[in-house]
Amino acid sequence: MTADESLGxxxxxxxxxxxxxxAAELLGTTPGFLRAIGEARLITPLRSEGGHRRYSRYQLRIAARAREHVDRGTPIEAACRIIILEDQLEEARRINAEYRRAGGSPSPSAAA
Incomplete structure (x- = not known):
């Protein structure tokens, strides 16, 4: 891999x-917090060849959302579930909007 490919x-x-x-430093939290949201299946870090957890910027944005909920007093497991449900709702809304643009009408079970 070239240096340009690595930087890209x-x-x-x-x-x-x-x-x-x-990642914990950037989020202002602890490694334990990152392990907890991983155990709650909010994010799944990749593993290095040595078995160490590695996080992407996308995963850090999700972790930051969880931290905001926890900072407001929401238990970690509940914060993770809230974020998962919010993301599912957003995806359902996006699918419905695409369907409407294509000229269809949403089915009652698909409406969000």
């Missing part, structure tokens, strides 16, 4: 560029 990967939101320690 840093622009990729899904590239696991951050170690657990660095």
């Amino acid at each position: 990967r840093l622009d990729d939101d899904d590239y696991p560029a951050y170690t657990m320690g660095r």
Whole structure:
């Protein structure tokens, strides 16, 4: 891989560029918090060849959302579930909007 290819990967939101320690530092939280949201299946970090957790910028944005909920007093498990449901709702709305633009009408079970 060339240096340009390596640097280009840093622009990729899904590239696991951050170690657990660095991710926790950027979020102003602890590695334990990152482990907890991983156990709640909000995010699944990739593993380095040595088995260490690595996080992408996209995952850090999701973790930041969870931290906002936790900072307001929501338990971690509940915060993770809220974010998962919010994202599912947003996806359903996006699908419905695409369907409407295509000239269809949403079915009652697909309406969000």
